[in-house]
Amino acid sequence: MIWNETKECMSRDEMTNLQSARLVKLVDYVYHNVEFYRKKMQAIDLMPGDIKSLEDITKLPFMTKDDLRDNYPFGLFAVPNSEIVRIHASSGTTGKATVVGYTRYDLDVWAECVARCLSMAGVGKDDIIQIAYGYGLFTGGLGAHGGAEKIGATVVPMSTGNSKKLTTMMVDFGATAIACTPSYLLHISEVLENEGLLDKIKLKAAICGAEPWTEKMHHEIETKLNIKAYDIYGLSEIMGPGVACDCQYHKGLHVCEDHFYPEILDTATLKPVGDNVTGELAFTTLTKEGIPMIRYRTKDLTSIDRSPCECGRTSARISRFKGRVDDMLIIRGVNVFPSQIEAALCEVEEVTPHYMMIVDRVNNLDTLEVQVEMDPKFYTDEVRAIEALTKKISHVILQALGINAKVKIVEPQTLVRSEGKAVHVLDKRKLY
Amino acid sequence: MFAKQLTVFIENRSGRLSEVLGVLKTNNINILSLSLADTTEFGLLRLIVDNAPLGKEKLQENGFSSLLSDVSIIKIPHKAGSLQALLKIIDESGVNIEYMYGLSIESEEAHVVLKASDTKKVDEILTANGVKTLTCEELAKL
Numbered sequence: 001m002i003w004n005e006t007k008e009c010m011s012r013d014e015m016t017n018l019q020s021a022r023l024v025k026l027v028d029y030v031y032h033n034v035e036f037y038r039k040k041m042q043a044i045d046l047m048p049g050d051i052k053s054l055e056d057i058t059k060l061p062f063m064t065k066d067d068l069r070d071n072y073p074f075g076l077f078a079v080p081n082s083e084i085v086r087i088h089a090s091s092g093t094t095g096k097a098t099v100v101g102y103t104r105y106d107l108d109v110w111a112e113c114v115a116r117c118l119s120m121a122g123v124g125k126d127d128i129i130q131i132a133y134g135y136g137l138f139t140g141g142l143g144a145h146g147g148a149e150k151i152g153a154t155v156v157p158m159s160t161g162n163s164k165k166l167t168t169m170m171v172d173f174g175a176t177a178i179a180c181t182p183s184y185l186l187h188i189s190e191v192l193e194n195e196g197l198l199d200k201i202k203l204k205a206a207i208c209g210a211e212p213w214t215e216k217m218h219h220e221i222e223t224k225l226n227i228k229a230y231d232i233y234g235l236s237e238i239m240g241p242g243v244a245c246d247c248q249y250h251k252g253l254h255v256c257e258d259h260f261y262p263e264i265l266d267t268a269t270l271k272p273v274g275d276n277v278t279g280e281l282a283f284t285t286l287t288k289e290g291i292p293m294i295r296y297r298t299k300d301l302t303s304i305d306r307s308p309c310e311c312g313r314t315s316a317r318i319s320r321f322k323g324r325v326d327d328m329l330i331i332r333g334v335n336v337f338p339s340q341i342e343a344a345l346c347e348v349e350e351v352t353p354h355y356m357m358i359v360d361r362v363n364n365l366d367t368l369e370v371q372v373e374m375d376p377k378f379y380t381d382e383v384r385a386i387e388a389l390t391k392k393i394s395h396v397i398l399q400a401l402g403i404n405a406k407v408k409i410v411e412p413q414t415l416v417r418s419e420g421k422a423v424h425v426l427d428k429r430k431l432y
Numbered sequence: 433m434f435a436k437q438l439t440v441f442i443e444n445r446s447g448r449l450s451e452v453l454g455v456l457k458t459n460n461i462n463i464l465s466l467s468l469a470d471t472t473e474f475g476l477l478r479l480i481v482d483n484a485p486l487g488k489e490k491l492q493e494n495g496f497s498s499l500l501s502d503v504s505i506i507k508i509p510h511k512a513g514s515l516q517a518l519l520k521i522i523d524e525s526g527v528n529i530e531y532m533y534g535l536s537i538e539s540e541e542a543h544v545v546l547k548a549s550d551t552k553k554v555d556e557i558l559t560a561n562g563v564k565t566l567t568c569e570e571l572a573k574l
Binding site for chain 1: 439442448469471495496497501530
């Protein structure tokens with residue numbers, strides 16, 4: 001089912017015209033309302049009037065996560081707080097979170113985008129959907145929630161953390177759809193299997209996102225649960241889940257192009273590349289009021305396909321993600337930067353700044369082990385003291401990252417020393 | 433009097449313990465007693481050697497970090513109930529025992545290595561009760 005045929009099935013010319021008109025308006029709006037970006041434009045002698053159509057977008061400066069950090073918390077907002085009705089936040093590269101704000105209109109657009117995604121997954125008003133993304137500052141829970149309510153489905157706001165309750169309600173309520181991270185869904189499928197409930201569920205579709213997943217995981221979810229699984233993509237800086245989603249043909253994720261203009265950039269030159277060429281994905285939020293983003297570099301590697309899809313939609317499709325430009329990891333759906341671990345460890349005087357992160361997936365749940373070296377000044381002959389230190393570090397990491405890590409204290413001088421770009425991460429999951 | 437204990441932090445990896453002992457052997461450092469506190473992730477190897485400062489230095493040169501700490505090596509009669517009698521004295525003082533292990537020397541008396549939460553206080557109590565402890569110098573002669 002197509003939620004908004006007018007927008008999702010526009011001809012390429014119509015879409016380009018709409019995007020052009022919206023971009024011109026956006027640049028004017030941002031220039032007059034966001035001092036940071038106005039200065040950026042002035043620095044290169046660019047006036048809003050210089051942006052006459054979509055083709056001129058390449059004249060505009062990029063935005064990055066660092067810009068959000070530098071203008072923390074509300075510096076990039078284009079409206080006064082009286083117009084902001086919701087705040088969300090995600091991990092920043094260091095201590096400060098990346099904060100975004102939404103106007104009432106932004107929330108409507110967001111719900112519209114998620115509604116399109118859910119419709120792509122065949123979810124409608126007759127469905128009972130469990131939202132098992134985290135509710136809170138993370139955009140997953142409330143984002144999916146808004147869209148699910150918009151299509152009129154019966155929404156069960158599960159949030160995360162209680163698999164037993166989730167599976168019980170899935171059976172008792174006869175839930176037909178679920179939205180959660182793919183690794184969590186695989187975990188859920190195991191819980192269902194162990195409890196002998198696999199043949200008692202009525203689930204038919206899963207809308208999974210917030211982390212990269214492989215073809216193999218996709219296949220495993222579909223066969224184990226006997227459902228169809230769909231890939232939803234988004235990032236809080238642009239909106240949250242719902243920026244793009246794949247349809248039943250799984251030929252890439254349809255971007256809500258009338259709201260988010262995608263570009264693929266050459267990773268070396270940052271110049272836009274042609275269709276079907278891999279590069280860094282950047283988005284311009286064509287209609288966003290609260291915190292508009294222009295050419296925001298996502299650091300995700302993908303390519304764009306603008307050929308019409310068998311489903312009837314004409315929107316551009318981004319391919320399965322091929323990796324990251326930076327060292328960001330997604331662990332249990334949470335964005336994690338090694339620099340955050342580094343900053344957190346600096347708070348613990350008993351350890352050296354050397355560390356190693358080992359990310360793995362055990363029983364379909366991501367695990368993070370952080371190895372640290374004890375500072376020789378704090379050596380001890382007591383096991384208790386080392387165990388207390390381990391707990392202390394775990395706590396500091398939990399506070400900084402919002403995820404539990406297993407901390408392992410290793411012998412001194414055993415972790416790799418920084419020689420230029422140090423390798424601090426060993427990701428055993430092979431997600432790309 | 434206190435004696436020095438050498439503590440080495442070792443990860444639970446095969447061969448590590450042997451490597452530590454190899455360093456001591458090469459430098460002719462004799463082990464009089466040892467205790468290994470092990471957890472799933474790491475072990476603390478506590479050693480009473482004839483020359484603890486030299487042991488620390490040589491281990492350092494070979495990439496092992498160690499710690500010298502004060503412990504009491506207490507002489508007790510080689511007969512049933514003597515260890516309990518000793519502990520009774522310490523317990524009454526309110527000091528906690530962190531860990532303890534035996535030290536066997538060919539003699540008529542037994543020895544225990546003891547680390548308490550308050551090493552100084554334990555030493556005072558032992559002296560006050562006429563309990564004999566070994567010094568570093570005495571250890572070196574064993």
